[in-house]
Amino acid sequence: MKPMKKIYNWGILAPGKIARKFALELQELNNAKIYAVASRDRQRAKDFASEFGAVKYYDNYKALAADRDVDVIYIASPHSFHAEHAKICLENKKPVLCEKAFALNQREAEEMISSAAKNRIFLMEAFTSPQQPSYKEAKKLVDSGELGKIKYIQGWFGFNKSPYNSSHRLLNPQLGGGSLLDIGLYPVFDVLWFLGIPLSISTSAEIASTGVDQSISVRFEYSDGVSASVFASFYSASGVGTDILCERGTLRLRRSSAVDQWLEIDIPGEEVKCLTWDTGECGLKQEALEVMNCLEAGKLESDKMPHSMSLKLMKVLDHIRRKAGIIYPGRD
Numbered sequence: 001m002k003p004m005k006k007i008y009n010w011g012i013l014a015p016g017k018i019a020r021k022f023a024l025e026l027q028e029l030n031n032a033k034i035y036a037v038a039s040r041d042r043q044r045a046k047d048f049a050s051e052f053g054a055v056k057y058y059d060n061y062k063a064l065a066a067d068r069d070v071d072v073i074y075i076a077s078p079h080s081f082h083a084e085h086a087k088i089c090l091e092n093k094k095p096v097l098c099e100k101a102f103a104l105n106q107r108e109a110e111e112m113i114s115s116a117a118k119n120r121i122f123l124m125e126a127f128t129s130p131q132q133p134s135y136k137e138a139k140k141l142v143d144s145g146e147l148g149k150i151k152y153i154q155g156w157f158g159f160n161k162s163p164y165n166s167s168h169r170l171l172n173p174q175l176g177g178g179s180l181l182d183i184g185l186y187p188v189f190d191v192l193w194f195l196g197i198p199l200s201i202s203t204s205a206e207i208a209s210t211g212v213d214q215s216i217s218v219r220f221e222y223s224d225g226v227s228a229s230v231f232a233s234f235y236s237a238s239g240v241g242t243d244i245l246c247e248r249g250t251l252r253l254r255r256s257s258a259v260d261q262w263l264e265i266d267i268p269g270e271e272v273k274c275l276t277w278d279t280g281e282c283g284l285k286q287e288a289l290e291v292m293n294c295l296e297a298g299k300l301e302s303d304k305m306p307h308s309m310s311l312k313l314m315k316v317l318d319h320i321r322r323k324a325g326i327i328y329p330g331r332d
C-alpha cells in the first residue's frame with residue numbers, strides 16, 4: 001500500500017503583506033496546512049489565524065519556534081530581522097523558508113547557514129526566480145548553446161508608489177530599506193545566474209533622505225567585453241524584465257507579477273516565439289513545494305536555491321552597496 005502523504009504544519013512568522021500572499025497560495029497545496037502564526041501583536045496573529053484556519057496563534061516569534069507541532073516556518077519579517085528570526089527557528093530545530101533578501105549582509109547570511117549546519121536543519125531563501133518555468137526554460141536555452149554566447153544582459157525592476165513615508169520598510173535603513181535589497185536583487189540574481197561573478201562592478205545610486213538607495217544602476221564587466229547592467233527604482237514605473245542578448249538571438253524575460261510571466265525567443269530569420277505559463281506553475285507555492293520535497297527527501301538545502309547561491313548573491317549585494325556608499329548603521 002502506498003504510504004499516506006505527510007501533511008506539513010506550516011508556521012507563519014510575521015503576518016505582513018507577503019505572508020498573506022504566501023498563505024493564500026499555501027491553501028492550494030494538499031500536503032500543507034497553515035497551522036500556526038506569530039505576530040508581535042496578539043490581535044494581528046488572531047485575525048490572521050482565523051482568516052486562514054490556523055489552530056494556533058502567538059504574540060511572539062519564539063513561541064512559534066518552540067511549538068512542537070510546527071513542521072516548518074516561513075519567515076516574512078523585514079530583511080533586517082531575517083538572521084535573528086531564522087536563528088531562533090533553527091535553534092528550535094525548525095526547517096526554515098526565509099524571504100528575500102536572505103539577510104542584510106554576507107556576514108549575517110553566513111551565520112544563518114552555520115546555524116542550519118550546526119543544528120542539521122533545512123534552510124532555504126524564498127527566491128522565486130529559479131523555481132519559475134520561464135527562468136528554467138531560458139537557462140536551458142542558454143546552456144544548449146543554440147543562441148551562442150551571451151554578450152550582454154540588461155535587467156530592471158521598478159515601480160512608483162510615491163509619495164512614500166520615510167519610516168516605511170522600503171526606505172527605512174533600520175528595516176533594511178533600499179531598492180537594491182528590495183527589488184534590485186532580482187536582476188542582480190539574473191546576471192549572476194547566467195554569467196556568474198563579474199570581474200568588476202561599478203554603480204551609481206540616488207540616495208533618499210534616509211540614507212538608503214531609492215534608485216540604483218549597476219554595471220558588471222566580464223572578460224572578452226561581455227557586460228551587464230541592472231537598474232532598480234522605487235520611482236520608476238518600469239516594471240520587471242531581463243533581456244539576454246546572445247550571439248544568435250535575444251531572450252526576453254518579463255513578469256507583470258510573480259504568477260504572470262512570459263519568455264520571448266527572438267532569433268533573426270525565425271518567427272518570434274513567445275512562451276507563457278499557467279499561473280499555477282509560477283507562484284510562491286512553488287517555493288513551499290520545493291521545501292516540502294526537500295524535507296521529504298531528508299535534504300538540508302535545496303538544489304534549486306542552494307546556500308551557495310544565497311551567499312553569492314549576498315556577497316555581490318554587499319560589494320554593490322560598498323561601491324554606492326549604502327550603509328546599514330550598526331550592521332555593516
Ligand SMILES: NC(=O)c1ccc[n+]([C@@H]2O[C@H](COP(=O)([O-])OP(=O)(O)OC[C@H]3O[C@@H](n4cnc5c(N)ncnc54)[C@H](OP(=O)(O)O)[C@@H]3O)[C@@H](O)[C@H]2O)c1
Pocket residue numbers: 014015016017018019038039040041044045076077078079081099100101126128169175181182258
Ligand atoms: N518574495 C516576494 O515576492 C516578496 C514580496 C514582498 C516582500 N518580500 C519580502 O518579505 C519581507 C516582508 O515584506 P512585506 O512587504 O510583507 O512587509 P510588511 O507588510 O511590512 O510585513 C512585515 C511584517 O514583519 C513584522 N515585523 C517584525 N518586526 C518589525 C518591525 N520592526 N517593523 C515592521 N515590521 C516588523 C510585522 O509583523 P508583526 O508585527 O505582525 O509581527 C510585519 O507585518 C521583506 O523581507 C521583503 O523583502 C518578498
